[in-house]
Amino acid sequence: MKKAIIIPNYLKENSISFSQVAKELLAKHGYAVQVLNENEAPDEDAEFALVLGGDGTLLRACKKLYFLDIPMLGINYGNLGYLTGCNPENALEAIEKIVIGNFTIEKRAMLSGQVVRNGESVYSFVALNECAFYRASFLKAFTMEIYINGVYTHSVVGDGLIVATPTGSTSYNMSVGGPVLTPNADNMVITPVSPIYFPKSSLVANGSDSVDIGIKVNSITKIGTPSLQIDGDVAFELQNGDVVKIRKHEKCARIIKVSDRSFYQVLSHKLSKATLDNA
Numbered sequence: 001m002k003k004a005i006i007i008p009n010y011l012k013e014n015s016i017s018f019s020q021v022a023k024e025l026l027a028k029h030g031y032a033v034q035v036l037n038e039n040e041a042p043d044e045d046a047e048f049a050l051v052l053g054g055d056g057t058l059l060r061a062c063k064k065l066y067f068l069d070i071p072m073l074g075i076n077y078g079n080l081g082y083l084t085g086c087n088p089e090n091a092l093e094a095i096e097k098i099v100i101g102n103f104t105i106e107k108r109a110m111l112s113g114q115v116v117r118n119g120e121s122v123y124s125f126v127a128l129n130e131c132a133f134y135r136a137s138f139l140k141a142f143t144m145e146i147y148i149n150g151v152y153t154h155s156v157v158g159d160g161l162i163v164a165t166p167t168g169s170t171s172y173n174m175s176v177g178g179p180v181l182t183p184n185a186d187n188m189v190i191t192p193v194s195p196i197y198f199p200k201s202s203l204v205a206n207g208s209d210s211v212d213i214g215i216k217v218n219s220i221t222k223i224g225t226p227s228l229q230i231d232g233d234v235a236f237e238l239q240n241g242d243v244v245k246i247r248k249h250e251k252c253a254r255i256i257k258v259s260d261r262s263f264y265q266v267l268s269h270k271l272s273k274a275t276l277d278n279a
Contacts, residue, residue, distance in 0.1 A: 004031045005046045005070065007061045009053030010038070015077040018088065022050055022095060029099045036064070046070050048098060048256060054078015059231045062128045062253045071105050071254035073098060082170050085258055094258040104257045106183055108167045109207060110249035115228065117242050128253050129168030129231045131246060133161040133213065133238070136224025141196055145214035148205055160193035160226075163211060163246050167253075170267065172232065178202045182263055188248070211246040215239070
């Protein structure tokens with residue numbers, strides 16, 4: 001039997017209600033449907049997943065599905081929805097397209113990394129958008145030493161640093177002035193946040209490069225500790241001397257596209273919507 005997964009945002013009532021509508025539609029086409037809750041493991045044999053929420057919901061869903069190579073269609077019940085493939089008003093049509101195979105799949109690069117402390121790995125992570133370094137609320141600017149392929153390049157002294165994928169280039173990276181990359185680019189973007197001793201321009205590394213960030217905190221000015229935040233959700237406290245090792249993940253996220261609009265058309269539409277929403 002054909003199988004599919006639905007991942008609703010359980011904080012949004014309209015997302016929950018539509019999950020039942022989508023389940024009934026897929027059942028009519030012969031699909032066994034798993035409506036996934038937060039603590040449930042996904043069906044490894046699923047052909048695709050419908051993710052009902054905004055970009056945050058899809059980012060969390062990606063963590064559940066990427067290692068199974070299950071493609072995802074995001075249906076936007078959030079705000080901008082850069083990653084989502086359609087809106088609620090055309091969601092049923094989009095599902096029908098998937099059922100008959102009228103869609104494409106975009107492969108989105110991901111990051112993997114670990115925090116090394118005193119020679120030992122103390123934390124590991126996977127990111128679709130970015131890993132971001134932040135100073136604590138009462139911590140003065142701290143130093144982040146950048147090594148590419150094991151070679152020291154320069155240091156950033158400032159409020160933070162972002163290492164983003166092409167997908168994440170349209171998120172926090174773009175909001176602080178970093179460049180936007182096309183989704184299929186094989187690069188990582190390193191962008192400083194409010195730097196003191198570093199030009200505000202970003203550094204674009206190759207996807208095959210290894211990026212290590214060494215954390216230096218002056219104990220005299222230290223009140224609190226800097227943190228590492230993954231895809232705007234999970235945070236890990238860093239210590240002086242930590243090294244964060246970042247690589248392109250061997251796996252990628254698989255995003256379903258049912259529209260023929262180009263990346264540039266989608267970007268233009270989302271930016272226009274953001275401008276109007278904040279006017």
